[in-house]
Amino acid sequence: MSDDFPLGLLFGLLAVLILLSAFFSSSETGMMSINRYRLSHRANGGERRAQRVLRLLARPDRLIGVILIGNNLVNNLAAAIATVLAIHFFGEVSGPAIAPLVLTIVILIFAEVTPKTYAAIKPERIAYPASMALEPLLKLLYPLVWLTNAISNGLLRLAGVKQIDGGTDNLTRDELRTIVHEAGTLIPQRHQAMLLSILDLENVTVNDIMVPRHEIVGIDLEDDLESILAQIRTSQHTRIPVYKGDINNIIGMLHLRNAARFLAKAEVTKAAIVQEAREPYFIPESTPLHTQLLNFQKQKRRIGIVVDEYGDVEGLVTLEDILEEIVGEFTTDVAGMHQEIHLQDDGSYLIEGTANIREINKSLGWQLPTDGPKTLNGLILEHLESFPDGPACLQVGTTRMEILQVRDKLITSARCWQHARRPARRR
Template identity: 80%
Template sequence: MGSELFAELALVGGARGGEHARSRLDRELYGRGARSAGRGVELLKRPDRLLGVILIGNNLVNNLAASIATIVAIHFFGDVSGPAIATLVLTIVVLIFGEVTPKTYAAVKPDRIALPASLILAPLLRLLYPVVWLVNAISNGLLRLIGVRHLDAGADNLTRDELRSVVHEAGSLIPSRHQAMLLSILDLENVTVNDIMVPRHEIVGLDLDDDLETLLAQIRQSQHTRLPIFKGDINNIIGILHLRNASRFLSKPDLNKAAIVQEAREPYFIPESTPLHTQLLNFQQQKRRIGVVVDEYGDVEGLATLEDILEEIVGEFTTDVAGTYKDIHPQTDGGYIIEGTANIREVNKALGWQLPTDGPKTLNGLILEELESFPDAQACLQIGATRLEILEIGDNLITSVRCWQQGVRRRSSE
């Protein structure tokens, strides 16, 4: 009797552990034709019924075990001590054999529990279906009374933070580079185009106020594949010229500025607050690779490209002719000289630092915000674990800063 009771407890505990493990069940097995996986997927389509049959079986076995254990204990130990002994022993037995052990095993080896458990749960659900239906009808009615709608089993209910945890916990199952890419994708909604754009003062474009020879020289020597065309001021963007179309007009004997403008495509404008995951889809829908970032007043703030967004996912492309992190210059003493216009997020990525990114976008802006006044040359400050020494100032702009991490020993350069 005792061994049969233990077997029943382990069976139900394994089924409950198997249901817990199904959250990790590889559903690809179903597509490959695994019958047991197919049964598991069918059970998961109605989690309320699955949970109902498991709980009904669990309660039946627990109540049966309690009754039998009490009868046996009273027979051997009497009416006074018997119930207490039965309660103590049964609690330990259920905890070890019906809860902790099967659920732990199921969490470690989900396929070994979830798939065989479906062989038992599927026919058991058919056998107890009337009872399961009645229990679920009552419980679902109570849930509706308190405002809880029926859960759609087909929907994935993992939050972004839970997905992040899944990626972190995958460990060696996912290569580290792929893991970093997945985490970067999850972070796209926290980053806007304003964070990754080329600022307006760094935009290289064709000014129609320049003479024709100057424009042609820019086109021939440009390291970029697309150039904005504007007249007088960057806010007056007329179009975007793809340099692969340059051959169409460069060979024309009667070449003029109008011919250049004719080959340009109308500009595509992007609000500066657009999240990257949204803009990535917008680029796809609009069949664009570059957009003009504008603020709430319609003034041009910079340029954002599809490549900029992809670099947020996969890292810098080595084909960048201008070089990677050109604003950061390592020094022999262990520090860095960084240009004031450097993007803070780029600095953090390049050096592994944690400078704040929720305010100003450039190092110059961050220092001015921290000091709350325009500094004199050679001023020093500390932001978090980073020490900063202002080296050069020009045109109301901090142009050069020496930076190093606190705790990093600086070697003498003399």
């Protein structure tokens, strides 16, 4: 055969076949390594080459079939030509043994490792141009591809694989969180925090962020009228709950904008206050934040009363409280945000017992457990398993606590610091 064909032509054909083998190898890696979500985004934007790649990836069995058929065909042809050349140069005895060894090394370097590595690093540079050749090639070789896939898919079904197409590539919440983390500088740090906060809304209930019952500022209709009017005029809140005698007996929510209607009158009565109050909106304490955010939107509300399973008032939650879980506090002044947390000169913090644990963690970057008690007082009592008679010390995770003041069966203040950062000894 070498006498019929010039050696230069045989070497040229062998080089072309090795290049074709590199094309098929890199195409397989590039197609399978390309970012599916970026690809879908570009395809939805009307990019034709992305749409072409998506069409091929919709049936990976056919795509792999046409690539492997082409790759095996050119490799077998290359092996035949390499054998002819080896026989010409090394004889009929040594040539057939030398050809596979040399060709394997050449294909491994130039048609496998190098192109596949490049395709794995730069999949888009390979997948987009390769799709222009693979799509018509698939149509040309479709009968052979169909026959090969029919046998292969039958074997896969016997092995328990039911779905042959590309699937939906749906992401779980944890996977999406990982993608946000790995976005790096592509997404600003603050935007990453907001996206992660949205993903975490489902794990937080209104009970975790509500204003506790003892901190609710409301209008008690059993107070004298002058005190009520003075409270309305000096209130720092836009909406105030109106109750009678006990906070569990809430009659309505008074918007101070509506209060102007009766404050302008010469004679104000409690009945006029009740008339301007809107019917209260009650929320179960276990409602997840993402659900409550939608409920606020549907009900056209901005504030709700949180109740337990017995209907007793547990606290109060506002739309702003939920939004702060997503975008962060609306002020950067920690002292202004959390008047229950006070930084000490020695690096420790004087924290009131009523402070919310989640707020402590957010403000100080600590990792106190939040799956149990909601306040520092409850957390300390849970770990002590008894009510302290006086000052005591304990450690919760990496946080050390020193109980400073106890009053009326309530831990009113504690000195806290991280174990790694021990405060200076007080003299």
